[in-house]
Amino acid sequence: MKKLATVIISMAFGISAYAHTPVEKSAQSAQNLSDVYQLAKKNNASYMASEATFQSTQQNVPIALGQLLPIVDVGYVGQGNYTSAPGTDSTTGLEKRTKYFTQAPSVTVAQALFNWSAWGGYSYSVYQAKADAISFAEAQQNLILNTSQAYFEILQQQDNLAYARANESWNKELLNQNEEKYKVGLAAITDVQATKAQYEQSVASTVQAENDLATAYASLAQITGQKISSVQKLSDKFPFDKPKPASMKEWLNIALKQNLSVVQSQYLLQSSEAGVSAAWGLFIPNATLNANATRTLNYQNPNNTAGSNTAYANVTVAWNVLNGGADYATVKQSQYNKEAARYNLLEAERATESSLKTAYLNVITDISQVEAYKQAVISAQASVDAMKASYEVGTSTIVDLLRQQQQLFEAQQQYSQAKYAYINDLLTLKQVAGVLSYQDVDAINKWLTTMHTSKQSSSNMQASQKKTASSGIYKDVIEQ
Numbered sequence: 001m002k003k004l005a006t007v008i009i010s011m012a013f014g015i016s017a018y019a020h021t022p023v024e025k026s027a028q029s030a031q032n033l034s035d036v037y038q039l040a041k042k043n044n045a046s047y048m049a050s051e052a053t054f055q056s057t058q059q060n061v062p063i064a065l066g067q068l069l070p071i072v073d074v075g076y077v078g079q080g081n082y083t084s085a086p087g088t089d090s091t092t093g094l095e096k097r098t099k100y101f102t103q104a105p106s107v108t109v110a111q112a113l114f115n116w117s118a119w120g121g122y123s124y125s126v127y128q129a130k131a132d133a134i135s136f137a138e139a140q141q142n143l144i145l146n147t148s149q150a151y152f153e154i155l156q157q158q159d160n161l162a163y164a165r166a167n168e169s170w171n172k173e174l175l176n177q178n179e180e181k182y183k184v185g186l187a188a189i190t191d192v193q194a195t196k197a198q199y200e201q202s203v204a205s206t207v208q209a210e211n212d213l214a215t216a217y218a219s220l221a222q223i224t225g226q227k228i229s230s231v232q233k234l235s236d237k238f239p240f241d242k243p244k245p246a247s248m249k250e251w252l253n254i255a256l257k258q259n260l261s262v263v264q265s266q267y268l269l270q271s272s273e274a275g276v277s278a279a280w281g282l283f284i285p286n287a288t289l290n291a292n293a294t295r296t297l298n299y300q301n302p303n304n305t306a307g308s309n310t311a312y313a314n315v316t317v318a319w320n321v322l323n324g325g326a327d328y329a330t331v332k333q334s335q336y337n338k339e340a341a342r343y344n345l346l347e348a349e350r351a352t353e354s355s356l357k358t359a360y361l362n363v364i365t366d367i368s369q370v371e372a373y374k375q376a377v378i379s380a381q382a383s384v385d386a387m388k389a390s391y392e393v394g395t396s397t398i399v400d401l402l403r404q405q406q407q408l409f410e411a412q413q414q415y416s417q418a419k420y421a422y423i424n425d426l427l428t429l430k431q432v433a434g435v436l437s438y439q440d441v442d443a444i445n446k447w448l449t450t451m452h453t454s455k456q457s458s459s460n461m462q463a464s465q466k467k468t469a470s471s472g473i474y475k476d477v478i479e480q
Helices: 001-021 033-043 045-057 061-064 116-183 189-224 250-260 260-283 326-393 396-434 438-445 457-465
Strands: 071-088 095-114 230-234 287-296 307-317 448-455
Touching: 001 061, 001 260, 033 045, 033 116, 033 189, 033 438, 045 095, 061 116, 061 189, 061 250, 071 448, 116 189, 116 230, 116 260, 116 396, 116 438, 189 396, 250 396, 260 326, 326 396
Parallel strands: none
Antiparallel strands: 071 095, 095 287, 230 448, 287 307
């Protein structure tokens, strides 16, 4: 447990230093996940607020320790004196009057010899500081996850826009063909109307995809604090492997030891136990060592300055016998707080176990879905090719062809969603296990490529509108 505490607190300080390393690239060139992540760590308002809060709460430890260390007060008294007495001065013949100045610098020292309540308060602040450090570590993990999710949301919406525009181009070409056939009497008006309706729907889907992509970029800009103009695409060779370790039981054992909510609850339970000890200290006598030294100087006689030194040392023992029942209520309150902390730890462990199982199964499901939807795209493409050939020879209707084309479009969207869901769910699994770090960002970043860079501008997608309704129109998508 102590080893884990050291790791967690080192993470809180070490990653903070990593967060403030200079970012050499501007937002315009920050195209990969690591660059975007560093921008987020430098500019994200929520993260910076968490860091400031963490630094603030860490000061509670030296504040509490100050109750156990010597207290030194330096005092100074400067006094002007004036006296008058009846009678006359033999020299001047005037009333006797005296003016003079005195000063008395002093040093007072107090040291707690025994203060059980203060010791308990110090222990409480130490465990509370560790719990606060966990809160900052949670903020770091949340930033990793939120940045990654926003990044891959852009890639998914970019894929959806590519599919939507290719689908629009396909329907546009088919509409043009049917209109030409209708003019020469080779197609019915119902075929033209059905094709036109499908085309208008594909145009609406393209507009929606463009809006979704713009929204995704806006969400990432909110996290990074700067506008991102382009991001790198995920490599086609990205491995959709099973999580390591491959056993759910091993993941669960890791999570119950390192999940940040569980660890934080353990520290809060320890701090509440220290709080009970501090409360009982209210009934125990306190002993304090006091010492004082004073130098008094009297300037009444200008020819001879009078001075005196005084010093003392004593031990004060104070015992709070009765405080109107408030101390007893304080003890009861701290005991109830301890009981609540114990149940909160139990709930954190149960919630972690449930979340871990769900996260692990989601990753396993994602792996199967990636393969399934990839095959579905290949199958749907082949079906569109076959259905188009059947329609041209009159054995299938235009409705059958349009339905098959719509199925291909949906399969492509599902395949794209499954790819990025795998990455997000894998990061979520590591977060639940308490092992998510910026090293996971760097590991994913190695699979990003500058080829086919995804840009916020739609200029790189204009060519897709010029494609014909050939069987190879989606082959570049299938190969992914």
